[in-house]
Amino acid sequence: MRLARSILPMVAAATIAVGLAACGGDDAGESAGAGGDKSTLTIYSGRDEAFVGPLVDAFEKESPDTEIKVRYGDSAELAATIREEGDRSPADVFFSQDAGALGALQAEGLLAKLPDATLGKVDKAYRSTAGDWVGTSGRVRVLAYDHRKLTASDLPASVFDLTKPEWKGKVGWAPTNASFQSFVTAMRKTEGEDKTRSWLEGMQANATKSYEKNGVIRDAIASGEIEVGLINHYYVLEAIKEGEADGETYPVKLHFFPGGDIGSLVNVAGVGILKSAKHGDLAQRFADFLLATPQQKYFADETSEYPLADAVPQDPSLPALGDIQQPDVDLADLADLKGTLALLQDAGVL
Amino acid sequence: MATIAVRPRERMARRRRAGRPASSPLLVASAVVAAACALPVGYLAVVVAGEPRAAFEAVWEPETLALLARSLGLALAVGFGATALAAPLAWLTVRSDLPGRRTWTVLVTLPLVLPSYIAAYLLVSALGPRGELQGLLEPLGIERLPSIYGFVGAWLVLVVVTYPLVLLPMRAALARMDPALEDAARGMGARRLRLARTVIAPQLAPAAGAGALLAALYALSDFGAVSILRFDSFTRVIYQSYRASFDRTGAAALAALLVLVMAALLALEARARHRRAYFRSAPGTARRAAIVPLGRWRWPALAFCALVGGIAFLLPVGMLVYWTTRSVAGATDWSATLSAARGSLLIAALAALATTLAALPVAWLGARHPGRRTRLVEAASTSGYALPGIVVALALVFFGIRAAPALYQTLAMLVLAMVVLFLPLAAGSTRAALLQVPPRLEEAARGIGRSPLGAALSITLPLARGGVLAGAALVFLAAIKELPAVLLLSPIGFDTLPALIWRETTRSFFESGAAPSLVLLAVSALPLWLLVGRAR
Numbered sequence: 001m002r003l004a005r006s007i008l009p010m011v012a013a014a015t016i017a018v019g020l021a022a023c024g025g026d027d028a029g030e031s032a033g034a035g036g037d038k039s040t041l042t043i044y045s046g047r048d049e050a051f052v053g054p055l056v057d058a059f060e061k062e063s064p065d066t067e068i069k070v071r072y073g074d075s076a077e078l079a080a081t082i083r084e085e086g087d088r089s090p091a092d093v094f095f096s097q098d099a100g101a102l103g104a105l106q107a108e109g110l111l112a113k114l115p116d117a118t119l120g121k122v123d124k125a126y127r128s129t130a131g132d133w134v135g136t137s138g139r140v141r142v143l144a145y146d147h148r149k150l151t152a153s154d155l156p157a158s159v160f161d162l163t164k165p166e167w168k169g170k171v172g173w174a175p176t177n178a179s180f181q182s183f184v185t186a187m188r189k190t191e192g193e194d195k196t197r198s199w200l201e202g203m204q205a206n207a208t209k210s211y212e213k214n215g216v217i218r219d220a221i222a223s224g225e226i227e228v229g230l231i232n233h234y235y236v237l238e239a240i241k242e243g244e245a246d247g248e249t250y251p252v253k254l255h256f257f258p259g260g261d262i263g264s265l266v267n268v269a270g271v272g273i274l275k276s277a278k279h280g281d282l283a284q285r286f287a288d289f290l291l292a293t294p295q296q297k298y299f300a301d302e303t304s305e306y307p308l309a310d311a312v313p314q315d316p317s318l319p320a321l322g323d324i325q326q327p328d329v330d331l332a333d334l335a336d337l338k339g340t341l342a343l344l345q346d347a348g349v350l
Numbered sequence: 351m352a353t354i355a356v357r358p359r360e361r362m363a364r365r366r367r368a369g370r371p372a373s374s375p376l377l378v379a380s381a382v383v384a385a386a387c388a389l390p391v392g393y394l395a396v397v398v399a400g401e402p403r404a405a406f407e408a409v410w411e412p413e414t415l416a417l418l419a420r421s422l423g424l425a426l427a428v429g430f431g432a433t434a435l436a437a438p439l440a441w442l443t444v445r446s447d448l449p450g451r452r453t454w455t456v457l458v459t460l461p462l463v464l465p466s467y468i469a470a471y472l473l474v475s476a477l478g479p480r481g482e483l484q485g486l487l488e489p490l491g492i493e494r495l496p497s498i499y500g501f502v503g504a505w506l507v508l509v510v511v512t513y514p515l516v517l518l519p520m521r522a523a524l525a526r527m528d529p530a531l532e533d534a535a536r537g538m539g540a541r542r543l544r545l546a547r548t549v550i551a552p553q554l555a556p557a558a559g560a561g562a563l564l565a566a567l568y569a570l571s572d573f574g575a576v577s578i579l580r581f582d583s584f585t586r587v588i589y590q591s592y593r594a595s596f597d598r599t600g601a602a603a604l605a606a607l608l609v610l611v612m613a614a615l616l617a618l619e620a621r622a623r624h625r626r627a628y629f630r631s632a633p634g635t636a637r638r639a640a641i642v643p644l645g646r647w648r649w650p651a652l653a654f655c656a657l658v659g660g661i662a663f664l665l666p667v668g669m670l671v672y673w674t675t676r677s678v679a680g681a682t683d684w685s686a687t688l689s690a691a692r693g694s695l696l697i698a699a700l701a702a703l704a705t706t707l708a709a710l711p712v713a714w715l716g717a718r719h720p721g722r723r724t725r726l727v728e729a730a731s732t733s734g735y736a737l738p739g740i741v742v743a744l745a746l747v748f749f750g751i752r753a754a755p756a757l758y759q760t761l762a763m764l765v766l767a768m769v770v771l772f773l774p775l776a777a778g779s780t781r782a783a784l785l786q787v788p789p790r791l792e793e794a795a796r797g798i799g800r801s802p803l804g805a806a807l808s809i810t811l812p813l814a815r816g817g818v819l820a821g822a823a824l825v826f827l828a829a830i831k832e833l834p835a836v837l838l839l840s841p842i843g844f845d846t847l848p849a850l851i852w853r854e855t856t857r858s859f860f861e862s863g864a865a866p867s868l869v870l871l872a873v874s875a876l877p878l879w880l881l882v883g884r885a886r
Contacts, residue, residue, distance in 0.1 A: 042842070048853055069842040072853065076593040077740060081838050083598060084748040090759065104596035176580065181594060212474075338595035350580075 038067045041282045046075025046097040075101040092277035102133040103332035111272040121291045121309040125326045126268050135268030136290045137299040138306035140233045143255040155255045159263025163202030171208045172217040172229035175349045185340045186265045186329045200347035221252045237304035260325035372719040379711035384730035391733050393745035397602035408600030421584045429566030431509040436516035444524040457659035459882050462514035463874035465831040467574030470507045472666045503579035508569045510662045516561030518820050523557035526786050560778035563619040567736045584608045585738040605741045612736035673864035690850040701768035701829035706822040709776035717784035734770035739834035767835040772828045776821035783817020
């Protein structure tokens with residue numbers, strides 16, 4: 001009886017929890033096999049729910065006989081999951097935050113070839129050379145700067161100039177950030193290990209300040225702590241959109257390195273279809289859907305990313321993608337981050 | 351001479367325990383649990399065996415040795431730090447006349463509900479080079495504080511979130527301890543300190559050792575603290591292998607090494623856990639132990655409890671509240687938070703129930719039938735706890751989709767993952783409690799015709815219920831914070847608070863995750879209050 005009395009609260013708590021979940025969460029407990037006559041498309045998404053949710057709703061509206069299920073997670077972890085699942089994966093589509101995770105699945109031979117009609121919508125710099133995945137939107141590495149202190153003519157022509165004495169202690173970067181690491185990988189691939197190492201060491205010697213995230217660098221520029229920072233382009237537009245300041249009064253502006261400089265690498269978020277997809281046609285429709293005009297506009301409006309298909313214009317405050325010369329990088333190579341991490345650690349940056 | 355109360359019985363107890371072999375249902379049950387918990391190790395073996403060369407190359411580097419030393423160093427430092435903090439708190443809240451003991455008990459146990467990633471983030475924002483403290487000091491011309499990144503920061507956060515793992519079993523052991531031993535020693539003239547060393551400490555050793563082991567293994571497998579505070583432990587490097595270089599084999603090879611580190615820690619704890627008798631020395635019911643008056647020492651004692659509770663719990667909560675109020679009104683999605691809270695409660699309750707049941711045979715074997723076979727079962731059932739969540743989750747993905755496709759990505763699979771991840775939390779606490787129940791009582795029950803199971807259910811378990819429940823609470827609190835397993839294994843659409851916090855913090859700044867973090871703390875504080883607040 002003493003046992004019963006002491007276990008009771010636990011059992012009661014469990015019952016209450018189960019009851020609560022059961023009565024309120026009809027979306028929760030649904031297990032596989034309860035299909036009905038709707039066909040179900042399963043997406044593994046490395047892009048977040050607030051962003052993908054409206055896309056899913058729009059697609060379901062367009063094809064009323066379809067139900068979409070989305071598993072959200074970190075792009076790389078979802079790629080690792082798909083690899084463990086192998087050809088039994090419940091996923092039909094992988095919607096990735098970056099090209100690296102798609103490249104990893106391509107290397108494992110888990111992605112299906114996309115038809116030329118789909119691939120042809122996007123410039124070949126922004127899709128898999130083997131045709132296994134396609135970029136859906138682009139983000140550019142930029143030098144964000146404080147336009148209260150600097151004018152366009154003060155800004156460096158190359159990211160390599162940031163090791164010069166005039167930039168000492170004025171630059172911010174985010175060495176633990178995935179986009180930054182992709183950029184360093186790209187630098188290794190185009191400029192070589194030695195040049196990358198000496199750039200990293202030069203930056204380190206130049207008292208470059210480390211931050212946790214891109215957004216923190218932007219805020220540090222806005223608050224006057226540093227003058228410039230290496231970030232992705234959309235962080236500044238995001239701050240302008242969220243805040244009351246307009247583009248002119250907001251203290252941070254974007255500088256795109258000219259002439260195919262590696263400092264302005266264009267990386268993409270993209271989509272791939274699994275070879276094992278049980279709903280290949282539907283998956284194909286979803287990929288095309290992401291590249292259609294309304295969705296490309298959504299990317300441009302919602303996240304200020306660069307649309308990649310259908311000649312949809314980017315945010316009016318940004319230069320055209322064609323004017324930013326993409327350095328000669330195969331985005332699938334950006335999956336090779338092991339050497340980058342070793343290099344960052346060697347140079348004392350990480 | 352005070353040790354005579356313990357020592358002569360030791361030999362008798364050992365003979366008695368060795369005399370009765372474990373029954374085969376018990377062996378089968380614990381073997382099944384151990385095998386399930388060893389699934390991740392099996393997965394690592396499969397991956398490493400798939401590409402042995404690449405695996406070898408991934409770990410055959412001078413850096414690996416440094417990594418090994420760093421991880422082991424952090425684990426040991428956290429284990430000892432947590433014990434050093436927990437021991438005085440346990441004694442003060444159980445055996446002294448500290449004013450407001452019950453409140454203090456709850457307050458100093460509460461850091462258990464703090465997920466390491468939140469604690470680490472708060473530490474950085476409070477004490478980081480450009481944190482809140484720096485902001486306060488800015489007028490004095492201080493632009494940057496010295497870095498807290500690295501070992502010190504990680505150690506601090508991990509001690510704060512793990513010391514309750516030592517505190518809870520120590521409190522339970524102190525409360526169950528037979529005062530007759532102390533009386534005997536005192537009767538023979540032992541002074542207080544000597545009493546503490548020769549009578550109390552040995553009695554507390556199994557609880558402290560089990561708790562310290564859990565704290566150390568937690569430090570080994572935790573990702574939140576080491577990633578935010580940038581300490582290169584095994585877990586951080588393993589995550590980087592998955593996330594940055596998509597290097598599955600390399601990650602598995604490192605994780606396999608991590609299993610070896612765990613084995614070393616287990617061996618260390620087994621050595622510390624002497625084969626002694628921990629149960630009551632005489633027939634009859636145990637009296638409540640006498641409460642020791644603190645006298646003048648009351649004030650430093652109160653200050654100590656206030657300091658620990660303040661820094662480890664009130665300060666973090668204060669910061670979360672501040673952020674919640676500062677973030678734009680209406681920014682918190684309360685309906686999403688509510689449905690996530692429901693999911694968290696459900697999975698944590700199911701995990702606590704399932705894990706507690708699964709831990710019973712393992713704990714029983716450990717308490718009543720020590721030996722080589724038992725050590726193997728215990729090591730196997732601990733391996734999931736020592737491995738990073740991502741490895742355990744991927745292991746269950748790998749086996750789940752092949753062996754039980756019907757259960758794949760259902761709640762059942764997620765609960766299994768939680769059992770694998772958290773079994774030692776329940777087993778350690780249950781075993782410590784069982785050790786303090788004299789086997790003589792079961793034997794007496796068997797003597798009057800009870801079956802072994804009947805005797806266990808009617809005599810032993812009720813006496814050990816405190817430890818069993820404490821174990822269930824520990825599992826509940828660990829499960830409610832779990833992230834990687836939930837993201838990869840839950841049914842699609844199933845939401846929990848850590849998943850919501852993760853989404854909010856990846857999308858924007860930590861502030862928008864503050865409200866769900868507070869809800870997470872509130873929901874987890876509830877069962878804790880039930881368990882700690884009720885007792886004595």
